[in-house]
Amino acid sequence: MAGNARSSMADAGLTIRETATGGEARPRGVRRGDAIRELKKRDNYTNFRHIAFVYLVIAASIGLTIWSYGAVADAGLGWWWNIPMTLLCIAVVGASQHQFGGVIHEGTHFILFENKTLNELVSDWLGGFPIYTSTFQYRLHHLAHHQFINDPLRDPDWAQLNESGHDLDFPITHFEMLKELGKQLWLPNLFRYMIVRARYSALGTDNNPYMDRERKGERLPTLMGVIYAVSAPAAAITLIKLGHGAWAFAALGAMTAAAVAYFYFLDEEKLPHAHVETVISHRTTNISRILFMAILYSALTGIEVAGWGPAWAYFGLLWILPLFTAFPLFMIMRQWVQHGNADRGRYTNTRVFLVNPFIRYAVFPFGMDYHLPHHVFASVPHYKLKGLHELLLQDPEYREKGIVVEGYFNSPHGKVEDRHPTVIEVLGEKYAPEPGGNVYVDTDTLEYAKVSDADAIARENEASLRDGK
Numbered sequence: 001m002a003g004n005a006r007s008s009m010a011d012a013g014l015t016i017r018e019t020a021t022g023g024e025a026r027p028r029g030v031r032r033g034d035a036i037r038e039l040k041k042r043d044n045y046t047n048f049r050h051i052a053f054v055y056l057v058i059a060a061s062i063g064l065t066i067w068s069y070g071a072v073a074d075a076g077l078g079w080w081w082n083i084p085m086t087l088l089c090i091a092v093v094g095a096s097q098h099q100f101g102g103v104i105h106e107g108t109h110f111i112l113f114e115n116k117t118l119n120e121l122v123s124d125w126l127g128g129f130p131i132y133t134s135t136f137q138y139r140l141h142h143l144a145h146h147q148f149i150n151d152p153l154r155d156p157d158w159a160q161l162n163e164s165g166h167d168l169d170f171p172i173t174h175f176e177m178l179k180e181l182g183k184q185l186w187l188p189n190l191f192r193y194m195i196v197r198a199r200y201s202a203l204g205t206d207n208n209p210y211m212d213r214e215r216k217g218e219r220l221p222t223l224m225g226v227i228y229a230v231s232a233p234a235a236a237i238t239l240i241k242l243g244h245g246a247w248a249f250a251a252l253g254a255m256t257a258a259a260v261a262y263f264y265f266l267d268e269e270k271l272p273h274a275h276v277e278t279v280i281s282h283r284t285t286n287i288s289r290i291l292f293m294a295i296l297y298s299a300l301t302g303i304e305v306a307g308w309g310p311a312w313a314y315f316g317l318l319w320i321l322p323l324f325t326a327f328p329l330f331m332i333m334r335q336w337v338q339h340g341n342a343d344r345g346r347y348t349n350t351r352v353f354l355v356n357p358f359i360r361y362a363v364f365p366f367g368m369d370y371h372l373p374h375h376v377f378a379s380v381p382h383y384k385l386k387g388l389h390e391l392l393l394q395d396p397e398y399r400e401k402g403i404v405v406e407g408y409f410n411s412p413h414g415k416v417e418d419r420h421p422t423v424i425e426v427l428g429e430k431y432a433p434e435p436g437g438n439v440y441v442d443t444d445t446l447e448y449a450k451v452s453d454a455d456a457i458a459r460e461n462e463a464s465l466r467d468g469k
Helices: 027-040 046-074 079-108 116-131 135-147 156-163 174-183 187-203 220-241 245-265 282-305 311-323 326-339 357-363 371-376 382-392 396-401 454-468
Strands: 352-354 404-406
Touching: 027 382, 046 079, 046 116, 046 311, 046 382, 079 116, 079 135, 079 311, 079 326, 079 357, 116 135, 116 282, 135 156, 156 187, 156 326, 174 326, 187 326, 220 245, 220 282, 220 311, 245 282, 282 311, 311 326, 326 357, 352 371, 371 382
Parallel strands: 352 404
Antiparallel strands: none
């Protein structure tokens, strides 16, 4: 329903569209509503298969790369022969880390698993903790992104790109897009992006509509987590190099015990609070993250002390380096095109992306290629979004306004008149939004969330609509 804050989809899923006056649903909408309710159904097992595939890709990539290092050494070749395999591994691992972002994304919407506790635990332990973040903190700024899509004052994705210097002045040409991608080869640009994103994930921002500004907490708890994440490896590596393997384990144990004790006895009022309630307490999540790192760091230390290989060096080269290079590059490539050169309308704030398998894995993980139907119904799991898109195509407004993009740089189907636009083409002048377009505020994104202060969020909804006029 154009230009209105009310959803064009009924909350109960009974219609695809309302009439312009909020009238009764068409009979055929009832049947589609039943289909949408089916598409929203989650379970407690399907995503284990998707997550296992990502871990298999990571294990195969790192395993083959380490094997290749041995083969090069056995052949008496110089280390520079390892560079091509290392770069390939960094690209694949960075893409897989982006897949972990997809795991957290599903967990954020409570659609990774039906059971909320299982949803939170798996999202954190198998998705968030390995890339040094947590589901709840990501949930705060991502749900705000959904609710206030492309609102320059309230959409955290918009603010992150601006603060890190990665916002683009759309519309842009092919050359300008390639130039901006080329700038990311200067690694400080990627580091800056990751630092800003990490700060948003860890601390949030004062203008996040979901943050409780009266109970923002203190920064010391976040700083303590960062100190442990950096100092524990530094201590272990130093002691191993000095030949004190046993002391390396002792240092890890002492530092872990101190960090756990700090969070165990910490007053929860010193942690940031929000208008969206936690599934697992902040205290438990912080302790869990420390324990995850302790298990990982102990395993790496054990491998080195046992003489099985330079585990810490491999961890730095094949996990931490991708985390600050390939991973942010793929995130930037996604963020730019999902909502760039788009407006704030219900069906025009993003698109559907038909791309090759590697681009889909690296740039559009866990259904992010079907981003338009995801923003229409954020409660549908990623593996059902294609079906949702096909269902929504029965709606004339969705079919008319929604854009399908084919190919990132090039399309396999010839002249533009005979095909869908490519990603780069859709960022150009031809697809630039009309000034003064419709403004949509997505309140349905909170469908599975437990809200502690609905009035505060409602006030933000009204303000966003006023600002968008």
